[in-house]
Amino acid sequence: MATDISNKFQRELKSFYALSVMNIIFGGIGMALGISAGVQNVLALVEARSLLLYQFALTLIGFLAFGISLRWLLSSVEILDGATDIKDDYEKSKTKLDDENATSLVVKMMAYYRDNRSTIRRLTLLSKIAGICFFVNGIILLINTTNNIILGASLSSILLMVIGTILNLVVGASGIIIPRSFRKYSSVWEYRLEQSTRVERELDKELEGQLK
């Protein structure tokens, strides 16, 4: 029984930790891609000395994606910080995971979820918006790359565009997949919180029975 609960803790903590780290990685890549797309298109606008609508739209998408990715990254760091604390607590107590230590871990995880509920909701939304921005940017880049191939651009520039397109599409896809995992995490903990109200009713009875 003790091994069962210990394995469950380990699997859940590992999954959540991996999800948090993945978020930081994609948030960071997203930020870098966003700023690079924004700056590149601003330079193109400055060079052209006129308002090119297409370039202007890409600049806006780039800077918007940068801003959202920055928030995405900061929220991810917040989430990872707490996840690391719980993981460390588990590592410390896993060799002697008795009832008291196991309950203490459940209390910590529950309190952590209550505390980070809104951050997780924000993260889900932010990564989704950033994902859409990168997806749109990726599709625009894909169209551009195809045009450049047809027009016979140099191999090196085509290669760079292909890499840029792939990166944008990968970050875009991660922005759509990651929120699904967070939703799964939230639904598991919402269920546990709901069950805890039943526990509280039992504990109330225990407390009422002890009125002096």
Add this chain to the structure above:
Amino acid sequence: MKPRRTQYEIYWEILTFCKSPKTFTNIINRCDLNSKIGKEYLEFLKEKGFLSTSMNEEKSLFVTTDHANNYVTTFTKMYKELFEKSPEFKL
């Protein structure tokens, strides 16, 4: 700062911590409570007969009584069950 806990969780933390005698400062530090709130919790638990106090070198020591056994056992059992019997989060 400790994340958001319910009053029941804080009671449990205090009661398990005070299995051996503890001072007020020990308790509020361990359970991360401010002194006003800490005092309220300890008063409540004393009122219920879950905690008793004794004096040692002019210091008041709090210790969990046998009356708290049911509360601690019920809490431990139900919280463990709550985790074990719920669906698992996996990537």
